[in-house]
Amino acid sequence: MNSIIKLKIRKKTFKKKGFSILNDFELEVEPGEKLSIIGESGVGKTSLLNIIGLLDTQYQGSYKLFDTSVKDLSRNKLAEWRNQKIGFVLQESALINSLTIEDNIKLPLMYANIEKDLTVQDRFKRIVTKIGIEPILKKKPLECSGGQRARAVFARAVIMNPQIILADEPTASLDSKNKEKIINLLFDMNKEFNTTVITVTHDLDVANRHERIITLERNE
Numbered sequence: 001m002n003s004i005i006k007l008k009i010r011k012k013t014f015k016k017k018g019f020s021i022l023n024d025f026e027l028e029v030e031p032g033e034k035l036s037i038i039g040e041s042g043v044g045k046t047s048l049l050n051i052i053g054l055l056d057t058q059y060q061g062s063y064k065l066f067d068t069s070v071k072d073l074s075r076n077k078l079a080e081w082r083n084q085k086i087g088f089v090l091q092e093s094a095l096i097n098s099l100t101i102e103d104n105i106k107l108p109l110m111y112a113n114i115e116k117d118l119t120v121q122d123r124f125k126r127i128v129t130k131i132g133i134e135p136i137l138k139k140k141p142l143e144c145s146g147g148q149r150a151r152a153v154f155a156r157a158v159i160m161n162p163q164i165i166l167a168d169e170p171t172a173s174l175d176s177k178n179k180e181k182i183i184n185l186l187f188d189m190n191k192e193f194n195t196t197v198i199t200v201t202h203d204l205d206v207a208n209r210h211e212r213i214i215t216l217e218r219n220e
């Protein structure tokens with residue numbers, strides 16, 4: 001199978017701090033894989049997700065995403081790919097508090113200028129029903145529970161039908177019932193659309209439910 005992610009990091013340096021992380025780190029991921037990334041605090045898990053998700057291009061190394069060298073992508077193309085090909089499931093704080101849950105979920109559609117598209121509206125309804133958040137669509141994030149906010153973050157991440165979902169501690173602040181819901185949603189997307197799922201977690205139970213676990217080690 002052809003890898004959709006071919007990443008070779010020589011190192012990622014933070015100039016002000018004068019140290020580097022992810023030294024000689026390599027990763028290949030195939031379409032539809034379920035992968036979890038674990039490792040002690042500060043080892044570079046979030047930094048790695050930022051690189052995979054095209055939020056950070058400042059590192060030494062090479063990265064081919066969908067067979068295209070990321071270094072050859074213009075700033076606009078990077079933003080377009082981030083919006084359309086990658087779904088970020090960040091913690092619930094990633095919602096914009098001044099917008100309703102519905103508008104938060106529709107943000108990626110607005111960026112892509114397709115919110116009026118009928119198939120997209122249909123998709124919105126399907127996702128919202130599947131995730132079970134119709135009752136909170138008109139609410140603002142701070143009027144919702146933590147579990148509801150986590151599901152809204154998830155809905156926003158998958159509204160563009162991304163090829164890759166990057167989840168950073170998606171269950172960290174959730175009770176076991178809501179944790180289960182989010183994990184099931186992640187794996188449903190994987191099953192239905194062959195979406196690649198990459199999850200950073202401290203929770204070994206969550207990590208163990210992925211097909212492959214990568215442990216990041218601290219560089220000495």
Ligand SMILES: Nc1ncnc2c1ncn2[C@@H]1O[C@H](COP(=O)(O)OP(=O)(O)OP(=O)(O)O)[C@@H](O)[C@H]1O
Pocket residue numbers: 014017021039040041042043044045046047048
């Ligand atoms: N923008 C930045 N500027 C300077 N240092 C940074 C920056 N971002 C991350 N770091 C440092 O890089 C290291 C890795 O951070 P990162 O957040 O990737 O770790 P992590 O493994 O995700 O940690 P945690 O499990 O605590 O979330 C840490 O030492 C952190 O302080």
